[in-house]
Amino acid sequence: MANLWKIAVHDLRVTLKDRSAVLWMLLFPVVFATFFGLVMGGGTASTPVDGTVSLSVVDLDGSIMSSALIDHLKDDRLDLVLLSPSQERPADTVRTLVIPEGFERMAVAGEQTTLVLEKEPDTSAEAALVAQARIVRSATRLIGGLIMEEVSGSVDATADSEPLVTVNTSWAGSRQGPPSGFSQSVPGNATMFVLLITLTYGAASVSGERQSGVLRRLVTSPVSRWEIVGGKILGRFVISGLQVTALVGVAAIARFWVNIDLGGNLFGVWAVLLVYGACVAPLGVALGAWFVDQERAANIGTMMTMAMAAFGGCWWPLEIVSGTLQTIAMAFPTTWAMRALHGLISFGHGWDAISPSLGVLVLFGLAFTTLAVRSLRVE
Amino acid sequence: MAPLTIVLRDLKRMGRNPVRTLLLFAMPLMMAGIFALVFGGGGASEISIRVLVFDEDQGLISRFLGGAGSSPEMDQRLELVPVGIEGYEMMENGEASAMLHFPEGFVQAYLDGASVEVSILKNPAERFLPQVIEEGTQIGAEILSQGSRVFRTELETVGSLTRSEGFPSDLAVGSVASGVNQKLRSLERWVFPPIINLETMTVTPEITEEHESDGNGILGFFLPGFSVMGILFLAQSASRDILHDREKGLIRHLLTGPVSPGEYVFGKCLSVLVVSTIGFVFLVAIGIAAGINWGSVSTTLALVVTTSLAVAGALVLLCSLVGTERQADALSTIVIMVWCLIGGAFMPVSQFPDFLRPLAKSTPVFWAIDGFQKTMQNGAGLAIISTNLLVLAAVGMVFLSLGAFVLRRRMAGGLI
Numbered sequence: 001m002a003n004l005w006k007i008a009v010h011d012l013r014v015t016l017k018d019r020s021a022v023l024w025m026l027l028f029p030v031v032f033a034t035f036f037g038l039v040m041g042g043g044t045a046s047t048p049v050d051g052t053v054s055l056s057v058v059d060l061d062g063s064i065m066s067s068a069l070i071d072h073l074k075d076d077r078l079d080l081v082l083l084s085p086s087q088e089r090p091a092d093t094v095r096t097l098v099i100p101e102g103f104e105r106m107a108v109a110g111e112q113t114t115l116v117l118e119k120e121p122d123t124s125a126e127a128a129l130v131a132q133a134r135i136v137r138s139a140t141r142l143i144g145g146l147i148m149e150e151v152s153g154s155v156d157a158t159a160d161s162e163p164l165v166t167v168n169t170s171w172a173g174s175r176q177g178p179p180s181g182f183s184q185s186v187p188g189n190a191t192m193f194v195l196l197i198t199l200t201y202g203a204a205s206v207s208g209e210r211q212s213g214v215l216r217r218l219v220t221s222p223v224s225r226w227e228i229v230g231g232k233i234l235g236r237f238v239i240s241g242l243q244v245t246a247l248v249g250v251a252a253i254a255r256f257w258v259n260i261d262l263g264g265n266l267f268g269v270w271a272v273l274l275v276y277g278a279c280v281a282p283l284g285v286a287l288g289a290w291f292v293d294q295e296r297a298a299n300i301g302t303m304m305t306m307a308m309a310a311f312g313g314c315w316w317p318l319e320i321v322s323g324t325l326q327t328i329a330m331a332f333p334t335t336w337a338m339r340a341l342h343g344l345i346s347f348g349h350g351w352d353a354i355s356p357s358l359g360v361l362v363l364f365g366l367a368f369t370t371l372a373v374r375s376l377r378v379e
Numbered sequence: 380m381a382p383l384t385i386v387l388r389d390l391k392r393m394g395r396n397p398v399r400t401l402l403l404f405a406m407p408l409m410m411a412g413i414f415a416l417v418f419g420g421g422g423a424s425e426i427s428i429r430v431l432v433f434d435e436d437q438g439l440i441s442r443f444l445g446g447a448g449s450s451p452e453m454d455q456r457l458e459l460v461p462v463g464i465e466g467y468e469m470m471e472n473g474e475a476s477a478m479l480h481f482p483e484g485f486v487q488a489y490l491d492g493a494s495v496e497v498s499i500l501k502n503p504a505e506r507f508l509p510q511v512i513e514e515g516t517q518i519g520a521e522i523l524s525q526g527s528r529v530f531r532t533e534l535e536t537v538g539s540l541t542r543s544e545g546f547p548s549d550l551a552v553g554s555v556a557s558g559v560n561q562k563l564r565s566l567e568r569w570v571f572p573p574i575i576n577l578e579t580m581t582v583t584p585e586i587t588e589e590h591e592s593d594g595n596g597i598l599g600f601f602l603p604g605f606s607v608m609g610i611l612f613l614a615q616s617a618s619r620d621i622l623h624d625r626e627k628g629l630i631r632h633l634l635t636g637p638v639s640p641g642e643y644v645f646g647k648c649l650s651v652l653v654v655s656t657i658g659f660v661f662l663v664a665i666g667i668a669a670g671i672n673w674g675s676v677s678t679t680l681a682l683v684v685t686t687s688l689a690v691a692g693a694l695v696l697l698c699s700l701v702g703t704e705r706q707a708d709a710l711s712t713i714v715i716m717v718w719c720l721i722g723g724a725f726m727p728v729s730q731f732p733d734f735l736r737p738l739a740k741s742t743p744v745f746w747a748i749d750g751f752q753k754t755m756q757n758g759a760g761l762a763i764i765s766t767n768l769l770v771l772a773a774v775g776m777v778f779l780s781l782g783a784f785v786l787r788r789r790m791a792g793g794l795i
Contacts, residue, residue: 136577
C-alpha cells in the first residue's frame, strides 16, 4: 500500500507543478460555471421558469378588439412592452407580437386574421414557446368573448370573469422549481472538468512516462506491476479528489454572495463527485496506455470528454434530446453522475434514492479498471 | 527568401505529423457536429414527452386524453401513461416530465358549471418539457372554460342526465344534440378554423433580395464560433513553435547562418498566419461538404483572411511576452477560453446578461462570429461587414506588429 501512495502522491506533485494543469483543474471550472451561471440565471432574457416572459407588442390596428387582446395578454404572465407602429424597436427586443391592421374588421366579418410573432434568431426557444402558448390562450379568450356576444346577443361580461377550469401547478421533490443559474451550471461543469483532467493530463502523464521509460525503470525497483497500475489509478483519483474538494469549497464560499443552491446537501454533492472521480480515474490510465504520444492522448481525451459531457447532460438537460440520444446517454458515466446530482439537488433525495446511479458508476469504475489493468504494459 | 523557407519548413513539419494536425481540426468539427445532432431538425422532432395521468374521476377526460395521445401524430411526441396514487412516487423518481391529476367528480362538476381544478406536478430536474405541458394544459383549460360558457345549457342537461338512473330518453338526447349542433353551426365562422391565427417567423435584419433563406440549420449557426475556436488553438500550436525552437537551440543555429533575427521573426509570423488561414479554409471546405452555405466567396474569403490575421497576431503577441513553451501554453489557453466564452463561440451574445454584452465586443472572436453570421444568415456583402473586417484586420496588424517587435528585441537581447 505504501508504494501505491508514493506513486499517487508523486503524480499529484508532478501535476500540480504544471501550471496549465492547475488552470484546467481549478480556474477554468470556476470560470465556466460562473459564466454559464450568469447567462442562465442572471441574463436579461426572460426565464419562463419564474412565470414571466417578455413580449413586445405592436398594434397596427388600434381597435377595441386589439386593445382587448392586449388586456388579455397582460393578464397572462407576459411582461408586455407596447411599441408604437412608427417606433424603432429597441436593441434588446427578442420577441414582438404584431397585431395586423384590419384585425377587428376581419374578425367581425368572419375572416381569418393572423397575428405574427416575430422572433430574433437567437431568442431563447423555451421563452418563445411559452410566449406562443400564452398568446394562443389570450386569443382563445378573445374568441370566447366574441362567441358569447354572438350567442347571447350582447357583450358578455363573463368573458372577463374568472375561468371555470383552473390549473394548479407544483413541483415534485422538496425543491420549488428546477435549478437555474449557478445551481445548474456548477454540477454540469464540475462533472465535465473532472473527466477532462482525468482524460487529458491523466492520460498524457501515463503516456509520457511510458514513452520516457519511467514505467520501465519502476519495474526494476521493488514495486510490483499491480502496485504501479494501482498507484497510477490512485494518482488520478487523488487529483480528481483534490479538484472536486476545491470546486465544492469554492461553491460553499460563493454561496454567501451569489445564489448557489445545491439542494442544501453540499456534502452529498461532494461525495457523488468523489465517487464519480474514482470511477473515471482508471479510464484516464487506460487512455494513456493506448497512445504513446502525449499530445495525441490528450487530444483524444479532450474529444472523449466533450462527447461524454454533451451526451451525458452536462451542457443541456437530457429532456430536450431525442429518445435515441437519451438511450445512448446511458452508456456514459457522465449521465449517471448527473442523475445522482439531480436527485440530490433537484429533488432533495437522500442516499437511498440515488444509490442505483452510484451503483452504475461503480460498475463503470470496475469496467474501466479492468481496461486499465489489461492495457497498461509496464515491462 | 529566408522567411518563405521558414514558412515552408513549418508547413512540412505539420505535414509530417498529419494526425496531430487533423486532431486540432477534429475538435471544432466534432463540437459543431454534436450540436447539429442534438438540435438538428431530425433530433428535435423525436423529442417525446412522457406525462402521467392520474384520473381519479375515471370519466370522459382520461378516455379523451387516451384517444388524443394514441393518434399516429401524437404517438411519437406524447406518451400518456395512466397511473394511480403511485404516480406521485414515480414523479419523485423523475420518471416523467409531469403528472396531470383530475380529482374525483371533475367531469360532473364541469357539467354542472362549477369551478374545477386540474393539478400538474412537474419534474424539477427538467426545465423545458414540464413548461410545455403546463402551457398546453392552460390552453386546454381555457378552451374548456369558454366551452362551458357557450354550451352551458347543453352541459347542464347532460349533467342531469348522467345523474339520473337508467338510460336517457331519445328526446333528451336529441335536444342536447340539436342544441349543440345549432350552436356549432352559428359558431362555425369563429372556430372552424379559428378566427384568429398565430404565425411565427424569425426576423433577420438587412435581408437582401439575392440571399436565399438560410438553410444552414443549427450546424451553420454554431460552426463559425467553433471554427474560430479551432483556429485559435491551431495558431496557438503554430506560435508555440517559436519558443519550442528556442528551447531546442534551433534559433541559435539558425542565426549562425545567413538568417537575420528580423527575417526569422517575419518568417515565423508569416508561418502562423499561413497555417491559420489554411486551417480556416480547410474548415470552410468541410462545412461546404456538409452542406453549409457560408455566403458569397468574396465575403467568406475576406473574413477568413482577416480572422486568421487577428488570431495569428494575438497568439504571436502572447508568445512574445513569455519565456517558455509551458508559460505560452498556459497564458494563451486562458486568453483563448475567455475570448471564446465572452465572444459568443459557445452561446449567442444576445443571451448574455446586460453587463457581459459590451465585453463581447472587446474580443476578435465576437467580430469574426458576427461577420460570419451576417454573411451566412443575411447574405451580407462586403460593405455591411466592413466594420467587422476593419476591426479584425486592425487587431491583427497591431498585435502582429507588436509581437514581432517584442520578439525581435528579445532575440537581440539574447532572451530568445
